[in-house]
Each structure stands twice: as structure tokens, then as C-alpha cells.
Amino acid sequence: MATNQFPDDFRCPISLEIMSDPVILSSGHTFDRSSIQRWLDSGHRTCPITNLPISDPPCLIPNHALRSLISNYTLVSLPVTRACPADPQALIQTLISKSAPVDSKLSSLDQLSKLCKRDSAIRRRLSESGAVSAVLNCVDADGDSGLQEKVLHLLLNLSLDDDNKVGLVAEGVVGKVVAALRVGSGDSRAVAATVLTSLTVVEVNKATIGAYPDAIPGLVWLLWYGNARERKEAATALYTLCSFPDNRLRAVENHAVPILIQNSNSGLERAVEVLGLLAKCKEGRLEMMKYGGFLDTLLEFLKNGSSRGVQYALLTINMLCTFSEHMCIEAIRKGVFEICVQLLEDENEKVRRNANTLIQILQGKKGVFSRNGMS
Known part of the structure; x- marks a missing residue:
């Protein structure tokens, strides 16, 4: 795909x-990262x-x-042709028309999606022209699985601009997207999860979508029953939602912890990141303590995970050890203290900070063990 077809928001300033x-x-x-790091390395x-001044040392989140x-844009974007697209209003009229055949509606959705690729001005025009309502009505009227997938492609493209995200939620897209998490066909389920990720980038949408019936349950369901791509996208959406504290309890209550642990055991690093957020609430920690082998899973990420995986594994262990003396004892016995000492030399500042915090938590217990002759 040519780079001029990507939204401007995807470009580094x-x-x-x-x-x-x-x-x-x-x-x-x-x-x-490479561009801003060069800027910082130059002394800025x-x-x-x-x-305006930034934090020192600089923090790159x-x-x-x-x-x-x-990464998903090329997967969900539709092919571009050289033909001049039709006027959006004419395409919307096709979607509204009860007599228009499904093939015509599919073609209209294709062309609307192509228009969305061009720039934010076209996406804004489509959002203001009634396209979203027409699309949702189109699905209600026909219930065609092919239409569902193309509708999700269009909604994802429309949601690329922050100005559109709140408006899309207000127009009622969440219900259609959430429904596709369970009953979507083809790539629809993965794309539906990606749409939720996009919409929840805006803070106000995190509360709205998190409280929506079956949003978090639908993502948890997809973690249980989805394929590899679907589970990854569901975990990403759940991570974004759970950055809002109220949604963490909702995720725990919908049995997210056991399936996230299972996905972590399978090597899905994104699941560990979600668990790091859920460990910030008491209910999440209590649920995690029920799984005896969970510490071994976190240890595996400490030893072999990416920098981000190590960061969130440390965060989770920190939360559990602060909460439970039994977890402190197990962590010391399994060599977490020694691993943390090694991680003090890590190039990632957050890894070093989390490792140092965990060392402080474990150090007192380690001294008690030594005095009591325990190993």
C-alpha cells in the first residue's frame, strides 16, 4: 500500500x-520512537x-x-482502484434504499471506505453527512454477513480521527461492533475488536464503552474462543479499556483473569499487559492468587519476554507481593530477587524502576528468611 494512502495521524510529526x-x-x-530519540539525544x-519543557529524564510511553x-490498517483496508469514486451522498442513498440489492450496497460500502482512506477532511465529511446512520440501518435491514464485515471496515476508517470517535459512539455504533465480537464472520470479529481499541483511545469513550452491556464480556468471550489474531486484538481492546479504573472490576467480574492467564501461558504477551492493569484492583489480585502456577508464567516473561513484557510482569508481581506475604515468599524462593538485581541494568527506565521497587518489597522478607535459616 502506498504511504500516501495512510491517514495523516499515522505519520510521525x-x-x-x-x-x-x-x-x-x-x-x-x-x-x-527513533525520531524522538534522535531529538532527545541531541540534547533537547x-x-x-x-x-514546552518535558520531564527529565524523558519518559516515552x-x-x-x-x-x-x-499494523492492522493494511489488513482491514479495502483495495484501491483508479476509478473516480461516486459522490458520498449518492452512495448513502443506495444504502438507505430498501429496494437496492445487497450487491449494490456492498459496492457502496467499498467506495465509501476508499473515500475514507484519502484524508481526514473526507472522513469528517462522511461523518457529518449521515453515513453512519445509513450504514447501521443498512445492517438492521438486511442482516447480511458480507455487509457486516464491510461496515466494520468503514467504521474503523471513520474512527481514525479523534474528532469522530465520540460522535461515532453517540450515534450508536458500539452495539453493532460488540455484536460482531461473537457472531462476526470472516475477519469481522478481529476488526470489531480493533474498532473498539480505536474508539477507546478517547478517554470519555472508555467509560461509555466499558459500561455498555456485553462489551467487556464480548471481548472476554473472544479471548476464550477466538483464533490467534482475534485473541490478540481482544486483549489489545481490553488493555485500552482497562486503563480506565472502573473497567478493571468489570473485567474481573466477567472472568477475564483465568483466560488471560491461559493466554499468557500460551505466550500472548498482550495478556500479561492486561493482567498488570487488573492487578491494580483488589478483586483482580484476589482472583490471580487462586492460580498456583501464575508466578511461574510471570517468571518466564521476566526471563524471555520483550522489554514491555518484562515491565508488565514486574508490575504484576509488585502488586501481588505488596498484597500477599505468601506471594513474597514464593517470589523469593523462585529467584525473583536475583532476577530483579540483574534487571537494574536494563536499558528500559520503567523496567529498572519496577525492578527496584520489587527489590525493596522483597528485601525485608529476604532478611527474615536469612535470620530464620530458610532458603
Whole structure:
């Protein structure tokens, strides 16, 4: 896919290239990691966009949701043709028409999706023109599985702009997206989860979608029964939702912990990231304590996970050891203290900080063990 077909929001403000590893600066703006790192290595301690001072040392927070959207964009984007697209209003009229055949509606959805690829102005025009309501009515009227998949493609493209995200939720798209998590065909279930990730980038939508009936239960269901891609996208959406504290209890109550542990055992690192958030609530910690082998899973990520996997495994162990003396004892016996000492030399500042915090928690217990002759 040519880079000029990607939304402008996918481009790094410094290099103007599509971001491969987007990170958020303390100013709130997102850059590609390599570009902002060069800026920082040159001695700058201001945001390249606002020129305002940033934290020192600089903190680069991975923009997990945007990275997922960029990586999935080519998978969910529809093919581009050289033909001049029809006027959006004419396409919408086809969708509204009760007499229009399904093939015509599928074609209209294709063309609307192509229009959405061009730039944010076209996406805004479509959002303001009544396209969303027409699309939702189209699905209600026909219930065609092919229409469902194309509708989700279009909604994902429309949701790429922050200005559209709140409006889409207000227009009632969440119900259709959530329904597709369980009954979607083809790629619909994975795309539905990606749409939820996109919509929940906006803070206000996290509360709205999290409280929506079957949103979190639908994602948990997909973690149980989905294929590899579907489970990854469901975990990503759940992670974004659970960055809002109220949604953590909802996830725990919908039995997210056991399936996240199961997915972690299968090597899905995204599941460990969600568990790190759920460990911040008491109910999540209590649920995790029921699974005796969970610490071994976290240890595996400490030894062999990516920097992000190590970070969230440490965070989870920190929360559990603060909560439970029994977990402290098990962590010490399994060599977590020694691993943390090694991680103090890690290049990731968050890994070093989490490792140091865990060392402080375990150090007192380790001294008690030594005095009592325990190993």
C-alpha cells in the first residue's frame, strides 16, 4: 500500500513517515520512537511541537493502541482502484434504499471506505453527512454477513480521527461492533475488536464503552474462543479499556483473569499487559492468587519476554507481593530477587524502576528468611 494512502495521524510529526513504534511524550504528543530519540539525544528537553519543557529524564510511553491500528490498517483496508469514486451522498442513498440489492450496497460500502482512506477532511465529511446512520440501518435491514464485515471496515476508517470517535459512539455504533465480537464472520470479529481499541483511545469513550452491556464480556468471550489474531486484538481492546479504573472490576467480574492467564501461558504477551492493569484492583489480585502456577508464567516473561513484557510482569508481581506475604515468599524462593538485581541494568527506565521497587518489597522478607535459616 502506498504511504500516501495512510491517514495523516499515522505519520510521525518529525520524519513525516508512517510510525513503526509510536510513543507518547510527556507533552501528550505522539512520535516515532527513533525520531524522538534522535531529538532527545541531541540534547533537547522540549516537545518538538509545543516547545514546552518535558520531564527529565524523558519518559516515552508506547502508544499501544495506535501501533495496533497502524499494523492492522493494511489488513482491514479495502483495495484501491483508479476509478473516480461516486459522490458520498449518492452512495448513502443506495444504502438507505430498501429496494437496492445487497450487491449494490456492498459496492457502496467499498467506495465509501476508499473515500475514507484519502484524508481526514473526507472522513469528517462522511461523518457529518449521515453515513453512519445509513450504514447501521443498512445492517438492521438486511442482516447480511458480507455487509457486516464491510461496515466494520468503514467504521474503523471513520474512527481514525479523534474528532469522530465520540460522535461515532453517540450515534450508536458500539452495539453493532460488540455484536460482531461473537457472531462476526470472516475477519469481522478481529476488526470489531480493533474498532473498539480505536474508539477507546478517547478517554470519555472508555467509560461509555466499558459500561455498555456485553462489551467487556464480548471481548472476554473472544479471548476464550477466538483464533490467534482475534485473541490478540481482544486483549489489545481490553488493555485500552482497562486503563480506565472502573473497567478493571468489570473485567474481573466477567472472568477475564483465568483466560488471560491461559493466554499468557500460551505466550500472548498482550495478556500479561492486561493482567498488570487488573492487578491494580483488589478483586483482580484476589482472583490471580487462586492460580498456583501464575508466578511461574510471570517468571518466564521476566526471563524471555520483550522489554514491555518484562515491565508488565514486574508490575504484576509488585502488586501481588505488596498484597500477599505468601506471594513474597514464593517470589523469593523462585529467584525473583536475583532476577530483579540483574534487571537494574536494563536499558528500559520503567523496567529498572519496577525492578527496584520489587527489590525493596522483597528485601525485608529476604532478611527474615536469612535470620530464620530458610532458603
